[in-house]
Amino acid sequence: MESDPTPILQELQALAEQGRGFLQSLTRPGWRLYQIGILLALFALAQLGAWALYGRLYGWLREREGWPMWRFRTALILLRRLRIILLVVLAWVTVWAMREVTWPSRSYLVAIGATLATAWLFVGLAARLVRNPFLRRLVTWGLWVYVTLYIVDLTDEAAALLESVRLGMGDLQLSALTLLKAAVVTGVLFTGARLIATTSAARIRRDDDISPSMRVLIVKLLQLGLYGAAVFLGLKLAGFDLTGLAVLSGAIGVGLGFGLQKVVSNLVSGVIILLDKSVKPGDVISLGDTFGWINALGARYVSVVTREGKEYLIPNEDLITSQVVNWSHSNEFVRLDIFFGTAYSDDPHRVRRLAIEAAASVPRVLGDKPPVCHIVGFGDSSVDYILRFWIVDPSEGLTNVRGAVFLALWDAFRANDITIPFPQREVKILPGSRLAAAPPD
Structure with a gap:
């Protein structure tokens, strides 16, 4: 003092x-x-x-x-x-x-x-x-x-x-009255800013004309602007000289910029994601081994929830610099492929027809984009096929719908005597070998 x-x-x-x-x-x-x-x-x-x-x-x-x-x-x-x-x-x-x-x-x-x-x-x-x-x-x-x-x-x-009662730091002189006024005024302004931000955010989230990603961006910018204005206005009304504070904050900002490069990179990446609308809440994405739907977009990370209930917090920078598969970016349609084989004795025309009917019987398979089945090769033990079908709800899972189609194929083939072959090996005992010369047990 x-x-x-x-x-x-x-x-x-x-x-x-x-x-x-x-x-x-x-x-x-x-x-x-x-x-x-x-x-x-x-x-x-x-x-x-x-x-x-x-x-x-x-x-x-x-x-x-x-x-x-x-x-x-x-x-x-x-x-x-x-x-x-x-x-x-x-x-x-x-x-x-x-x-x-x-x-x-x-x-x-x-x-x-x-x-x-x-x-x-x-x-x-x-x-x-x-x-x-x-x-x-x-x-x-x-x-x-x-x-x-x-x-x-x-x-x-x-x-x-x-x-x-004064506190002096070089040219900056602060009195106890100034500090008290700053605390009270800033608290009141913060409360007003929170009320305005909460009310405005609720209205923005109810506006269906704005995309989900833009809603998140607008809400975050609104909160940042209101809370920042509350701090600076509170200090100004309390009598603080913000000139010295601006110089000090600039120096601190330079130091933090070097020490927090990753954090700043994630923040900037988050703004870019919100602006270009590459991902948004509700999208189904794949990033590496992670597959799930986006639960929330944060300032530093994206929350992705998998089918197992695990929630991954993926840094925004990874979504910008890595290859991301967005299953629902421009539309919700997703095509899935299933490979199977049948015996050479089975009529391929009949197999294709049964496979298409089996896939179409699964409720999640789209009827307006009907399944198709093609021969893709003649294998060692089977004629190989590919069955393609479309779904419109990838957020409900991919493995479960594949399993349902496989089960429908199994039932259709069993009912129509279609054989699903498996590799078989024939062992011959050559004359003069030890096994041929060995006496039977």
Whole structure:
């Protein structure tokens, strides 16, 4: 801390004098002391009321079947703040009653207590919009302190005290007040940015006119822009000089660029993938030995789920630099080939007809792109065929539909006496060999 301790001590002494004078005034017999007693009694009543009502209200809430989830959450949030809600109600009723039967000045401290309790309640409820626990606690306590100082008219003195506490780093001078304002303002702006991003993202995902990959890109760019704007705007509104910060961030960026080349490459590759629409969520792809459908596109990786339920996180760079088979890039049609053979004694025209009928009987095989069967060669033991058919749902699996066609072929050939040969070897014992000369057992 590079600051002169004299101003800090002077501000602390001034605040201490004001606090001592205020406490001394409360200890003198009179309406101020009575109002302190009334506030303590109201707090005790609110505590007793919370103890008495919490169990009943919680049990009643558990019986509310059919309520939407947002209503349950709102009710639980209010139930957890039952004590301060009762305190607010009791305090304002007491203020109204005292102003009706006596002078307004005799309810001054009770009114301040009611105002403080109301402000604390609304700050606690509003802070629920901040999801990050640490940031939520920081915003909550910062606003509680601020509204308390504002209501008791000590904002100028507290601001002067925080301004006198400074942190110096070369030409950059930061006060405790600036840091506190930056934290609170940035937290509030972050909350607003999150609400806007969530609402906008939900609308973008429901827009069927935008391709899935472009939806992901738009949502990510929107989030990046909103959160970045919240940070820089919060620092600017808090009084930060961003000139030095820009130079420092540039130097840090150069260092990170050398150390995080792979990460940056994956980030850039992710943007390229979203822009050229080569892959998108729901596509069925093959990359090396990995076959599955794309579950999600991330900033650094692509999530691919296989038929075994395994989820592979493939770096975006691999999808750019490696050969990727996209089974559903331009359309969902996929052609599959099956090789089989039959005996030379079987009529090949009949075999082809039975094979086509067997493939067409499988539900996933397309009828508007009918199967075809061709002879591809004459083998040592069989006439070799290829059976080709089309499907339109590769995400449902390829091995299972091949197995179903093979099973249909087996049933059709068994029913029509078509033989599937297998290699056979004939062993001859030549005269004069040891086996020929050996006596039988």
